[in-house]
Amino acid sequence: MGMSVTISEATEQDAEQILKLQYLCYQSEAELYGDYSIEPLTQPLDSVKAELRDGTVLVARLGDEVVASVRATVKSDGTARIDKLIVHPRMQRHGLGGRLLNAIEERLAADGTARRFELFTGHRSEGNLRLYRKHGYALVGTERVHDRLTMVTLSKDAEVNAFVASA
Template sequence: MVMIAEFTGRDRTALLPLLLLGDEDITQVRSYMQTGRVLVAQVANRTVGVLLLTEIDDVTVEVKDLAVTPDMQRRGIGSQLVAAAKKRCVPGQRMIVGTGDADLQNIHFYLQNGFRFYGVRKGFFKQYAAPIFANGVQLVDMVMLEQFI
């Protein structure tokens, strides 16, 4: 059984390996890992998923990072984390998320979870220390998706 809870610890470094599954650039992850709210998914006392949600302004929150361990993917855990994050939002609030332009699995996942396209952050991944690839294609732009709660 999957348990979703808010991470209440002060030291989030234990979550770093999971956060790096969702965003491979350690500099980027370190820049935001201590911000916002963190939800964790646990199975048999093992943390298998994480979602980091930051407040952009009074009406917008952003999913900065979402990851599930490879052995637990495709079991609905990511969707449960997104649903739990939505429950913590104020009705009418806008939730946004960005993912790589060639990361078709992530795009499909977010569409299935109610997000819709609203923009592109051109050249976003050029700031990363090393190139990131999805489906054999180097990520360049970040595709932005949104939904209203």
């Protein structure tokens, strides 16, 4: 009998597991862009704990193990910045990333403070781009970071998400 994955609000006790999972998940991104100095691979534990205190962080658990996570903050203009959507490599391609993305959008839109969702990824991260487009995100900008990396920013209105969820 298999265990099911549950999604819940992260606690400070999850910080170390989240950081270890983040380190594992971003190895493929670092390899893709030839840059192992990216922020997710150099972020200290204290910074993850601060994100837990100051933003919204959800985790997906399989038993006691954190197998996926996503973070977000809402700016004063109502833009919710979704960040670091990570799924353990052995759990990828089973819809867990999409479930987490939906869960954080619902959580942020529920209290009415998020009017728009925004996220970003690298231009070569085709799996990420496919997932985001599938969930209604559209390209709103690009920024060339260096010759190997262009950041792609995507967004969607929270109202569109609320309509889709009720249909």
